[in-house]
Every structure is written in structure tokens, then in C-alpha cells.
Amino acid sequence: MLDDIVELLRSRYGAEWGTDTDANIRFAIEAERLVADTADAHLIGEPELDDHHLTLQFWVDRPVKDLMTADQVAFEIFARISTEIFYSERKFIEGAVVYSFVTGTSRHGHCGSVVLAGPHAAEFSERFRQRTLGGPRFHA
Incomplete structure (x- = not known):
């Protein structure tokens, strides 16, 4: 779906x-500054810009018990970096x-990923994957 949205834009x-490589570099620098004091997660390393795709990896500092918690962490980040x-x-x-x-304006756009990582995010991801895949470790 994301590719369809980008094509439409x-x-x-x-x-x-x-x-626009220069606009993406400026966006990456600004994003790094804006997320420096994010609650419950911190940026791991520098933002990575590869072929017009920005990756921001975050270490999640608290247990992720449910989807609402994961989304809350991610959207705390998006509230800082997203535009129109x-x-x-x-x-x-x-x-x-x-x-x-994807985020941007009619003049400049930015495509990327926010990656929630670390043991808390990994444990939640595995639990959620087991639930959707019906894995042997999931008990409804």
C-alpha cells in the first residue's frame, strides 16, 4: 500500500x-534533533539514508505489552517528524x-521507516507474530 501512496503523490x-537528496539529508538531520528527547525510546546510531529511504532505529526502553503501547511509542516519534x-x-x-x-509537503517528500528494536520490542513483535501466524507458543 505504501508504494501505491508514494506513486499517487x-x-x-x-x-x-x-x-531530492539534499532535502532528505536536511530532513534526516532535523529528525535526529527532534527525536533526541523522545520518551520511552532513544535513537540507535545515526539516521540512515539509502536510495531516498530514511531509516531511524529506536531502542524501546520499556515493556511493550500491546499494540497500543507500540503505536504510542511510534506516534510520539511521528508527531515530531511528520509534516503536512x-x-x-x-x-x-x-x-x-x-x-x-511517507511524509512531506507538495514541494518535498520523504520516505522511510521507524524501527522499534531492543528486547522489549523484539519480545512484543514475536508475541504478535505468533498470534497472527498461529504459532505453537501462542495460547488464545
Whole structure:
């Protein structure tokens, strides 16, 4: 779905939407500053910019008991970095919860991922994956 959203935005605002390297570098620098004092999570390392895709990895500092808690941590971050246009979708991978996103304005767009990592996020991701996959360790 995210790719469809990006394609729609590029058809509306121009094929270069989200591909301006200088704008993406400025966004990455600003995002790092804006999330420096985020509650319940802290940035691991530097933001990574790869082929117009920004990745921000966060170590989650508290247990993630449910989906609302995971979303609360992620959207505390998004509240700081998103601009006029914003869309996100989450997926559970081994060891982390990944929130892919697009944000921007009609002039500049940014595509990326907020990755919630660390033992608390990994444990929650595994529990959620077992629930959706019906794994042997999940008991309803």
C-alpha cells in the first residue's frame, strides 16, 4: 500500500517527489534533533539514508505489552517528524516492529521507516507474530 501512496503523490506533485537528496539529508538531520528527547525510546546510531529511504532505529526502553503501547511509542516519534502529508503502516518482523512512512509537503517528500528494536520490542513483535501466524507458543 505504501508504494501505491508514494506513486499517487508522485503523480500529483511530480516524479521527483521524495527523491531530492539534499532535502532528505536536511530532513534526516532535523529528525535526529527532534527525536533526541523522545520518551520511552532513544535513537540507535545515526539516521540512515539509502536510495531516498530514511531509516531511524529506536531502542524501546520499556515493556511493550500491546499494540497500543507500540503505536504510542511510534506516534510520539511521528508527531515530531511528520509534516503536512503523512501515512504509515506497520509490520512485524523478527526482532522488531517496523513502521514504514511517507511524509512531506507538495514541494518535498520523504520516505522511510521507524524501527522499534531492543528486547522489549523484539519480545512484543514475536508475541504478535505468533498470534497472527498461529504459532505453537501462542495460547488464545
